[in-house]
Amino acid sequence: MKKEIWMVSVLLLVATISAVVLGLVNVTTKPIIEKNEAQNLRKAVLHSMEITPEADKIEETFKDQIETREIDGKTVYLRYNDEGGLENVAFEVSGSGFQGQVEALISLAPDLQTIKGLEILNQQETPGLGARITEDEFLRQFKGKVLDPELLIVKSGASGNNEIDAITGATRTSKAVQKIINEDVENVRSNMLTEDRMEELTHE
Amino acid sequence: MNNTTEIFVNGLWRDNPVFRQILGLCITLAITNRVVNGVTMGVAVFFVLVASSFIVSVIGEYVPRRVRIPVYMLIIATFVTLVYMFLRAYFTGLSQALGAYVGLIITNCIILGRLESFSSENGPWESVVDAAGISAGFAAALIAMSVVRELLGFGTLFGINVLGSGWTPWVSMILAPGGFLVLGLLVWIERSISPVEEG
Numbered sequence: 001m002k003k004e005i006w007m008v009s010v011l012l013l014v015a016t017i018s019a020v021v022l023g024l025v026n027v028t029t030k031p032i033i034e035k036n037e038a039q040n041l042r043k044a045v046l047h048s049m050e051i052t053p054e055a056d057k058i059e060e061t062f063k064d065q066i067e068t069r070e071i072d073g074k075t076v077y078l079r080y081n082d083e084g085g086l087e088n089v090a091f092e093v094s095g096s097g098f099q100g101q102v103e104a105l106i107s108l109a110p111d112l113q114t115i116k117g118l119e120i121l122n123q124q125e126t127p128g129l130g131a132r133i134t135e136d137e138f139l140r141q142f143k144g145k146v147l148d149p150e151l152l153i154v155k156s157g158a159s160g161n162n163e164i165d166a167i168t169g170a171t172r173t174s175k176a177v178q179k180i181i182n183e184d185v186e187n188v189r190s191n192m193l194t195e196d197r198m199e200e201l202t203h204e
Numbered sequence: 205m206n207n208t209t210e211i212f213v214n215g216l217w218r219d220n221p222v223f224r225q226i227l228g229l230c231i232t233l234a235i236t237n238r239v240v241n242g243v244t245m246g247v248a249v250f251f252v253l254v255a256s257s258f259i260v261s262v263i264g265e266y267v268p269r270r271v272r273i274p275v276y277m278l279i280i281a282t283f284v285t286l287v288y289m290f291l292r293a294y295f296t297g298l299s300q301a302l303g304a305y306v307g308l309i310i311t312n313c314i315i316l317g318r319l320e321s322f323s324s325e326n327g328p329w330e331s332v333v334d335a336a337g338i339s340a341g342f343a344a345a346l347i348a349m350s351v352v353r354e355l356l357g358f359g360t361l362f363g364i365n366v367l368g369s370g371w372t373p374w375v376s377m378i379l380a381p382g383g384f385l386v387l388g389l390l391v392w393i394e395r396s397i398s399p400v401e402e403g
Contacts, residue, residue: 007268014275018282025286029293036296128237128378134300169379 041105041121042066045077048107048117049088074192077107078201086110086202089193092121093184098172100124102133102180110202112189115151118142118181130173138167147185153178208333215337221314222345222387223394228314232346233383235308239362242350245309246343252283253315254335257323261331264324276319277310284309314342345390352386353377 042062046053053061067078079088090107103122108115118139125131132138141164145151151162153174158165166174193201221227235241256279267275288306291299309315318338323331354360357377359367376382 003268007271010267011271011274014278018278022282022285022289025289029289032293033289036292040296127235127241168375 044105044119044121045090045107048090048105048119049079050117071197072192074188076193088116089201090117091188093180095176095180095183097123097125097176098130098170099126102173102176104177104180106181106185108185110198112185112193112198113147115142115145115147125173126170129167130170132167132170133173133177138165141165147182150182150186151178207330211330211333212337212340215334215339216341216344218398219338220341220345220394221317221338222342223391224400225314225317226391227317228312228342229387231308231312232349232387233380236346236349236383236386237353237357237378239347239350239354242346243343246339246346248287248306248309249312249315249342250336250339251287252280252309253318253339254332255283256280256315257318257331257335258328260319260323261326261328267324272320272324273316276316280315280319281310314338348390349383349386352390353382357382 039058042058045066046058046062049066051061051065065079067080069076069078074091077088077090078086079090081087087110088107089110089112090105092103093106094101094103096102101122101124102120105119105121106115107117120134120139123131123133125133141158144161145164146161148162151164152160153164153166155171156165156168164174164178215221219225222229222232231245235245256276259279260276264272284306288299318335322334326334351361355367356374359365359371359373374382377386
């Protein structure tokens, strides 16, 4: 009996120490991590709209150029040109990848069909295979592609203006990106950024 | 050769975790198609292994044998999580690249194997030296594999094009078959240089 009590106590002690250490470190790093994530989001929004500010001017540039709107619970980032015309609309899209949640930010022209840019915010895909969706080589393909009728990922030799080359060895992750973009953009188009609402936003 | 150097060299070469012990193959095969992945993983395992080896060598004798594995797992998982939180707070870029590896480090059998076979029976200094040697050996194996695979599979090193645009990438090198092939070849080469003594 004594042995069992000792066994349980040791396990309990180690678990408690571990929990306390992790808790303390979490308290100190959490605000920094949240700040980093907010900053990353701003950077992604700007980058998807082809604005590349200097590292120390991200927040400033973001405030200056981007209008953030909550539309029916969806955060939408808008950019107007100097004449007040709507140039870019960006929002987050997300869904299941091959191994975990994939979160991306898509930037569209005001027609909500032409892709201006795509950024991956978070993903847990296989390193070296699916995780290559974060690489420029894959992402820059999206620029200028049109969701008409919808985006299509092909194995190789993309030719149409709605076609994207899949990542070799990561067809399922590539297909997941296709599904996420098609479904989420469609959802936003029909529920949040309806034609009427876009009309309002364009003439501001 | 004194004791310290010997322990280190054993980990790095004679008991190399990948080429000799054939351990940690899940990671070795999965991530070595880019040199930068190999380096990142090597550094992360180094931190976790050295830190947990030290702790286990100190507290090892007080842990009842029947609960030692859960205790080791707790220690490893704690350090992995600490490294991850630290990276996310202070090295955002690196943590995004490393995110998917974190779970892999916890289940890396090299770490559990070292704690069980070495740190629990040796003093803190020897354990830290052993951990450093083994992780250096692991990192060296990862880097050796990823240099071959990235060079042939992408024509690049660290993402920089070295073989020129005329090079046709060997796509299979990026994928699983290339991993097995290169691993087999490197094990062969390593064992030809210093043959295994049959016991």
